[in-house]
Amino acid sequence: xxxKRTYEERIREVEHGSFSPLVFTTAGGMGTMATVVYKRLxxxxxxxxxxxxxxxxxxxxxxxxxxxxxSAIMCLRGSRSACHHPxxxxxxxxxxxxxxxxxxxxxx
Numbered sequence: 001x002x003x004k005r006t007y008e009e010r011i012r013e014v015e016h017g018s019f020s021p022l023v024f025t026t027a028g029g030m031g032t033m034a035t036v037v038y039k040r041l042x043x044x045x046x047x048x049x050x051x052x053x054x055x056x057x058x059x060x061x062x063x064x065x066x067x068x069x070x071s072a073i074m075c076l077r078g079s080r081s082a083c084h085h086p087x088x089x090x091x092x093x094x095x096x097x098x099x100x101x102x103x104x105x106x107x108x
Contacts, residue, residue, distance in 0.1 A: 024068060038064075051095055059095045 008019040023031030030038060038060065046056035 024064070027068075045095075049095065056095060 004019075004021060011017050011019040020033045020037050021031070022034040022037060024034060039057075042057045042060050043053060045051070045060070046053045049056075
């Protein structure tokens with residue numbers, strides 16, 4: 001707790017920002033601060049792309065769960081490539097595609 005407080009103070013004073021540690025479990029559970037940041041991120045993305053908040057939260061949860069799964073698998077078996085360059089995940093089409101493939105019954 002002291003380490004977090006010290007780091008947060010430095011970020012506030014030196015960089016004029018804020019510090020929110022994002023804590024996740026390998027099963028997709030989130031810590032208290034991570035939940036707040038996650039909801040704010042979903043709200044901003046939904047507003048920017050003109051999507052429903054619920055649809056955007058679902059899309060973010062899918063992305064998070066698959067990222068956690070990929071990192072857990074990589075820890076178990078190691079990386080198969082020297083470098084990995086993921087596509088830009090923030091386009092409006094990706095949100096629609098993910099929700100369609102996941103059969104999320106939400107209309108825009």
